[in-house]
Amino acid sequence: MKHRPPPSPxxxxxxxxxxxxxxxxxxxxxxxxxxxxxxxxxIEQEVRVRVERDVDSAIRNDPALFGLPPAPVKGKTP
Incomplete structure:
Protein backbone atom coordinates (compact mmCIF):
# COMPACT_ATOMS: atom_id res chain seq x y z
CA MET A 1 0.00 0.00 0.00
CA LYS A 2 1.41 3.32 -1.04
CA HIS A 3 1.01 6.42 1.07
CA ARG A 4 0.32 9.74 -0.54
CA PRO A 5 2.45 12.67 0.48
CA PRO A 6 0.56 15.47 2.26
CA PRO A 7 -0.69 18.30 0.01
CA SER A 8 1.67 21.24 -0.32
CA PRO A 9 0.85 24.55 1.33
CA ILE A 43 -56.85 49.83 22.71
CA GLU A 44 -60.05 49.85 24.71
CA GLN A 45 -60.64 48.20 28.01
CA GLU A 46 -63.90 48.02 29.85
CA VAL A 47 -64.37 46.36 33.21
CA ARG A 48 -67.82 45.76 34.64
CA VAL A 49 -68.48 44.45 38.12
CA ARG A 50 -71.97 43.56 39.30
CA VAL A 51 -72.66 42.47 42.84
CA GLU A 52 -75.99 41.13 43.94
CA ARG A 53 -77.64 42.95 46.80
CA ASP A 54 -77.45 40.00 49.20
CA VAL A 55 -73.75 39.49 48.47
CA ASP A 56 -73.14 43.20 48.94
CA SER A 57 -74.85 43.09 52.34
CA ALA A 58 -72.85 39.98 53.32
CA ILE A 59 -69.62 41.80 52.47
CA ARG A 60 -70.71 44.81 54.51
CA ASN A 61 -71.75 42.68 57.53
CA ASP A 62 -68.66 40.43 57.62
CA PRO A 63 -65.78 41.76 55.49
CA ALA A 64 -63.26 39.40 57.14
CA LEU A 65 -65.14 36.51 55.53
CA PHE A 66 -63.91 37.78 52.16
CA GLY A 67 -60.40 38.71 53.31
CA LEU A 68 -61.16 42.42 53.59
CA PRO A 69 -60.26 44.72 56.48
CA PRO A 70 -63.16 45.62 58.77
CA ALA A 71 -65.18 48.62 57.62
CA PRO A 72 -64.77 51.77 59.72
CA VAL A 73 -67.66 52.52 62.03
CA LYS A 74 -69.18 55.98 61.68
CA GLY A 75 -68.52 58.22 64.64
CA LYS A 76 -65.46 56.29 65.87
CA THR A 77 -61.89 57.24 65.08
CA PRO A 78 -59.09 54.70 65.13
Whole structure:
Protein backbone atom coordinates (compact mmCIF):
# COMPACT_ATOMS: atom_id res chain seq x y z
CA MET A 1 0.00 0.00 0.00
CA LYS A 2 1.41 3.32 -1.04
CA HIS A 3 1.01 6.42 1.07
CA ARG A 4 0.32 9.74 -0.54
CA PRO A 5 2.45 12.67 0.48
CA PRO A 6 0.56 15.47 2.26
CA PRO A 7 -0.69 18.30 0.01
CA SER A 8 1.67 21.24 -0.32
CA PRO A 9 0.85 24.55 1.33
CA UNK A 10 0.71 26.11 -2.14
CA UNK A 11 -2.08 23.74 -3.21
CA UNK A 12 -3.93 24.41 0.03
CA UNK A 13 -3.66 28.19 -0.51
CA UNK A 14 -4.93 27.87 -4.09
CA UNK A 15 -7.91 25.85 -2.86
CA UNK A 16 -8.76 28.54 -0.28
CA UNK A 17 -8.58 31.28 -2.93
CA UNK A 18 -10.94 29.36 -5.21
CA UNK A 19 -13.42 28.85 -2.38
CA UNK A 20 -13.27 32.53 -1.40
CA UNK A 21 -13.95 33.57 -4.99
CA UNK A 22 -17.20 31.56 -4.96
CA UNK A 23 -18.56 33.31 -1.84
CA UNK A 24 -21.64 35.52 -2.42
CA UNK A 25 -21.32 39.27 -2.00
CA UNK A 26 -23.64 41.08 0.40
CA UNK A 27 -24.19 44.80 -0.06
CA UNK A 28 -25.88 46.93 2.59
CA UNK A 29 -27.08 50.45 1.75
CA UNK A 30 -29.09 53.00 3.69
CA UNK A 31 -32.47 53.86 2.14
CA UNK A 32 -32.90 57.21 0.35
CA UNK A 33 -36.06 58.09 2.29
CA UNK A 34 -36.49 57.81 6.06
CA UNK A 35 -38.31 54.75 7.33
CA UNK A 36 -41.90 55.58 8.28
CA UNK A 37 -43.83 53.37 10.68
CA UNK A 38 -47.53 54.12 10.88
CA UNK A 39 -49.12 52.62 13.97
CA UNK A 40 -52.87 52.90 14.07
CA UNK A 41 -53.60 51.07 17.29
CA UNK A 42 -56.75 51.47 19.31
CA ILE A 43 -56.85 49.83 22.71
CA GLU A 44 -60.05 49.85 24.71
CA GLN A 45 -60.64 48.20 28.01
CA GLU A 46 -63.90 48.02 29.85
CA VAL A 47 -64.37 46.36 33.21
CA ARG A 48 -67.82 45.76 34.64
CA VAL A 49 -68.48 44.45 38.12
CA ARG A 50 -71.97 43.56 39.30
CA VAL A 51 -72.66 42.47 42.84
CA GLU A 52 -75.99 41.13 43.94
CA ARG A 53 -77.64 42.95 46.80
CA ASP A 54 -77.45 40.00 49.20
CA VAL A 55 -73.75 39.49 48.47
CA ASP A 56 -73.14 43.20 48.94
CA SER A 57 -74.85 43.09 52.34
CA ALA A 58 -72.85 39.98 53.32
CA ILE A 59 -69.62 41.80 52.47
CA ARG A 60 -70.71 44.81 54.51
CA ASN A 61 -71.75 42.68 57.53
CA ASP A 62 -68.66 40.43 57.62
CA PRO A 63 -65.78 41.76 55.49
CA ALA A 64 -63.26 39.40 57.14
CA LEU A 65 -65.14 36.51 55.53
CA PHE A 66 -63.91 37.78 52.16
CA GLY A 67 -60.40 38.71 53.31
CA LEU A 68 -61.16 42.42 53.59
CA PRO A 69 -60.26 44.72 56.48
CA PRO A 70 -63.16 45.62 58.77
CA ALA A 71 -65.18 48.62 57.62
CA PRO A 72 -64.77 51.77 59.72
CA VAL A 73 -67.66 52.52 62.03
CA LYS A 74 -69.18 55.98 61.68
CA GLY A 75 -68.52 58.22 64.64
CA LYS A 76 -65.46 56.29 65.87
CA THR A 77 -61.89 57.24 65.08
CA PRO A 78 -59.09 54.70 65.13
Missing amino acids: LAFGALLLMLAACAPTIKIEAPDKPIEINLNIR
